[in-house]
Amino acid sequence: MALIFALRSLRLCGSNYEIMDDGLKESVQVLKGVGPRRLRLLKRLGIETVEDILYFFPRRYEDRSCIKTVSQLRVGDVETVCGEVRILDSRRTRKGGHLFQMAVSDNTGVMYAVWFNQPYMKDRFKAGDTVILHGRVRAHGHIQMVGPEYEILSGGDEDLLHTGRIVPVYSSTEGLNQRWLRSLVRSTLDGHLNGVEEFLPGSLIEGLGLPSLLWALAAVHFPDSFEDMEKARRRLILDEFLILQAGIVARKRKMKLGTPGIAHDTGGELFKKLLRGLPFDLTGAQRRAIEEIKTDMARERPMTRLVHGEVGSGKTVVAALAVAIAMDGGYQSAVMAPTEILASQHYQTLQLLLGAAGARVELLLGDLTPRRRRAALDAIASGARDVVVGTHALIQEDVNFSNLGLAVIDEQHRFGVAQRAVLRRKGPMPDVIVMTATPIPRTLALTVYGDLDVSVIDELPPGRGRLTTHIVPPSKLCQAYAFIREKVMAGNQAYIIYPLVEESDKLELKAAVEMADRLGRRELAGISVGLIHGRMGWDERADVMRRFKKGQIKVLVATTVIEVGIDVPAANVMLIEHAERFGLAQLHQLRGRIGRGSGRAWCMIYGEAKTDEARRRLKAMDETGDGFVIAQKDLEIRGPGEFFGTRQHGLPDLKIGDIVADLAIMETARKEAEAILEADPSLSLPEHARLKEKVIERFKGRFALLSA
Ligand code: ADP
Numbered sequence: 001m002a003l004i005f006a007l008r009s010l011r012l013c014g015s016n017y018e019i020m021d022d023g024l025k026e027s028v029q030v031l032k033g034v035g036p037r038r039l040r041l042l043k044r045l046g047i048e049t050v051e052d053i054l055y056f057f058p059r060r061y062e063d064r065s066c067i068k069t070v071s072q073l074r075v076g077d078v079e080t081v082c083g084e085v086r087i088l089d090s091r092r093t094r095k096g097g098h099l100f101q102m103a104v105s106d107n108t109g110v111m112y113a114v115w116f117n118q119p120y121m122k123d124r125f126k127a128g129d130t131v132i133l134h135g136r137v138r139a140h141g142h143i144q145m146v147g148p149e150y151e152i153l154s155g156g157d158e159d160l161l162h163t164g165r166i167v168p169v170y171s172s173t174e175g176l177n178q179r180w181l182r183s184l185v186r187s188t189l190d191g192h193l194n195g196v197e198e199f200l201p202g203s204l205i206e207g208l209g210l211p212s213l214l215w216a217l218a219a220v221h222f223p224d225s226f227e228d229m230e231k232a233r234r235r236l237i238l239d240e241f242l243i244l245q246a247g248i249v250a251r252k253r254k255m256k257l258g259t260p261g262i263a264h265d266t267g268g269e270l271f272k273k274l275l276r277g278l279p280f281d282l283t284g285a286q287r288r289a290i291e292e293i294k295t296d297m298a299r300e301r302p303m304t305r306l307v308h309g310e311v312g313s314g315k316t317v318v319a320a321l322a323v324a325i326a327m328d329g330g331y332q333s334a335v336m337a338p339t340e341i342l343a344s345q346h347y348q349t350l351q352l353l354l355g356a357a358g359a360r361v362e363l364l365l366g367d368l369t370p371r372r373r374r375a376a377l378d379a380i381a382s383g384a385r386d387v388v389v390g391t392h393a394l395i396q397e398d399v400n401f402s403n404l405g406l407a408v409i410d411e412q413h414r415f416g417v418a419q420r421a422v423l424r425r426k427g428p429m430p431d432v433i434v435m436t437a438t439p440i441p442r443t444l445a446l447t448v449y450g451d452l453d454v455s456v457i458d459e460l461p462p463g464r465g466r467l468t469t470h471i472v473p474p475s476k477l478c479q480a481y482a483f484i485r486e487k488v489m490a491g492n493q494a495y496i497i498y499p500l501v502e503e504s505d506k507l508e509l510k511a512a513v514e515m516a517d518r519l520g521r522r523e524l525a526g527i528s529v530g531l532i533h534g535r536m537g538w539d540e541r542a543d544v545m546r547r548f549k550k551g552q553i554k555v556l557v558a559t560t561v562i563e564v565g566i567d568v569p570a571a572n573v574m575l576i577e578h579a580e581r582f583g584l585a586q587l588h589q590l591r592g593r594i595g596r597g598s599g600r601a602w603c604m605i606y607g608e609a610k611t612d613e614a615r616r617r618l619k620a621m622d623e624t625g626d627g628f629v630i631a632q633k634d635l636e637i638r639g640p641g642e643f644f645g646t647r648q649h650g651l652p653d654l655k656i657g658d659i660v661a662d663l664a665i666m667e668t669a670r671k672e673a674e675a676i677l678e679a680d681p682s683l684s685l686p687e688h689a690r691l692k693e694k695v696i697e698r699f700k701g702r703f704a705l706l707s708a
């Protein structure tokens with residue numbers, strides 16, 4: 001909903017510009033050659049209006065501009081040639097098919113164009129026509145092309161479409177061929193391009209040295225050179241990104257400047273007490289993050305701040321300090337974590353840090369008995385709890401707070417933006433902190449997270465030991481077990497991660513159980529081996545974790561349940577099996593479980609990389625421990641689709657820009673959008689009228705990100 005308001009404040013009433021009325025918004029049906037069948041097929045390509053055709057960008061280009069003479073043709077190459085049709089020959093083949101061939105010559109020689117089973121081709125040409133042919137050159141007694149692309153020149157200086165130029169290639173669908181699509185685009189450009197209106201402010205076009213929109217739209221389809229194509233693309237990508245950024249920035253400004261929130265008292269006693277009583281000195285990065293949070297919380301505008309810091313960088317204490325600020329003013333806090341283990345760990349930590357000062361902390365998990373749950377809910381609703389820690393159980397309908405002032409969401413990439421929004425609605429615009437250990441590459445920070453303020457904790461607490469990573473080849477697995485054995489004998493503890501593809505897969509689970517059992521009897525005989533997986537009951541799991549923490553269990557075989565948040569400093573050896581099944585970010589998270597104490601730590605990664613992608617992932621893990629580099633690599637390996645392909649982010653689809661490859665343009669767009677909205681917060685100046693229209697049009701019906 002918030003976006004609607006954001007947009008409403010952007011709306012132009014009684015505007016002083018002319019509504020365009022040029023048929024661009026009309027259905028493609030009005031175009032020649034588009035009947036019901038093609039209408040349907042075009043829709044499949046996302047084309048419904050005349051304008052959609054202009055914005056249906058080529059998927060790639062073919063350079064058919066280099067026209068050769070017949071004598072220059074090289075057998076085996078794809079070439080373009082120009083000549084005159086001499087002899088036409090159409091006949092049945094011995095096998096009952098049809099063959100049409102024609103001889104084409106220039107003053108250097110003769111070649112043949114051949115079509116099989118397309119008898120209608122013979123009616124397209126006549127002797128004396130000048131034709132351009134494009135296709136692979138074959139030797140078949142003489143030189144020929146089978147089924148070439150062709151174009152018949154009428155003698156005027158008409159525009160070539162399919163040959164003799166840089167030719168656009170579109171993503172197509174069955175029933176619509178390239179030739180037809182290309183002609184459709186050409187005729188639409190001819191008939192309707194003039195109806196397109198510039199929407200960028202003139203000063204911006206000039207400042208960035210951009211070509212006009214009309215030129216760019218024509219050149220992106222039928223460029224005269226690859227430089228022109230690039231220039232056109234850059235202009236159109238900037239358009240797309242600028243609209244995107246204008247929407248994001250407008251939303252962010254609206255939240256920051258226009259929405260009332262809570263002005264917390266940041267000079268309270270509890271906060272000071274907690275700060276003084278910490279058993280360690282905060283790192284500089286932690287102190288910076290807390291300062292930023294304090295400033296935000298003191299403002300009477302809602303905070304939406306992303307705190308990102310490596311695994312182990314100490315985000316929890318930062319969250320605890322924010323909770324203390326909320327408590328100082330008598331507000332409740334909610335702390336949401338993605339797994340029960342992590343939630344209960346946060347519960348313990350907060351209890352430890354804040355409980356002493358009188359904070360009443362509640363743990364709300366999914367599997368409470370109805371009675372206990374009821375009691376907990378009542379306590380929360382009546383204000384008898386200061387802090388509520390939980391999983392997504394926190395955002396169930398029946399959870400009500402008496403005065404929620406702060407929501408902390410840990411490891412937020414696991415939660416959708418929608419959940420973020422639900423939590424926020426449980427209070428009168430509480431401040432929101434989202435914490436993640438997965439560093440956010442710049443490009444995502446500008447887009448999917450583009451409306452958040454960011455604090456980075458880029459420093460680990462002192463005294464962390466060195467962590468070494470080894471890739472274990474298949475033949476060396478038993479040595480990895482021997483290594484674990486040796487380290488455990490020397491007093492260390494270890495994780496063996498055995499991933500399940502699906503936590504619900506019985507066979508896989510059986511394999512994990514059997515492995516734990518076998519290790520205990522064989523490779524790790526005499527050592528206490530524990531097992532933890534997601535299908536165990538909560539109590540049972542908590543019990544295993546407790547024993548591992550106490551050192552009663554030395555080696556913990558785990559499915560991915562420990563992926564996030566477990567903190568056992570004595571565990572400093574890890575073997576990850578079937579590592580090829582994990583994504584990079586996940587592997588990095590897993591590895592972050594060890595190396596939390598001051599001694600050395602070892603991570604062994606065992607996997608059979610069968611795909612190129614898996615190989616690249618393992619290599620990246622071997623090469624770097626820097627979460628930032630890993631996140632960027634992850635993004636490059638998987639492509640932005642994983643982040644940007646989902647609807648969850650709530651941003652408009654992109655047609656031409658690539659948020660990874662075109663990052664530099666995104667930066668420019670962000671800067672320009674900020675400048676525009678700074679000077680004209682509601683885009684009400686005449687020169688911004690059309691931009692505003694575009695933003696409203698593109699963001700229509702997409703609120704997810706924008707209402708979080
Ligand atoms: P994460 O950022 O991964 O959530 P945690 O908050 O769990 O990290 O902190 C990891 C460990 O580091 C905890 O045991 C915590 O007590 C400890 N820690 C946090 N900050 C500091 C600090 N400034 N100095 C020393 N230890 C710290």
Ligand code: MG
Nearest residue numbers: 315316410565
């Ligand atoms: Mg954490």
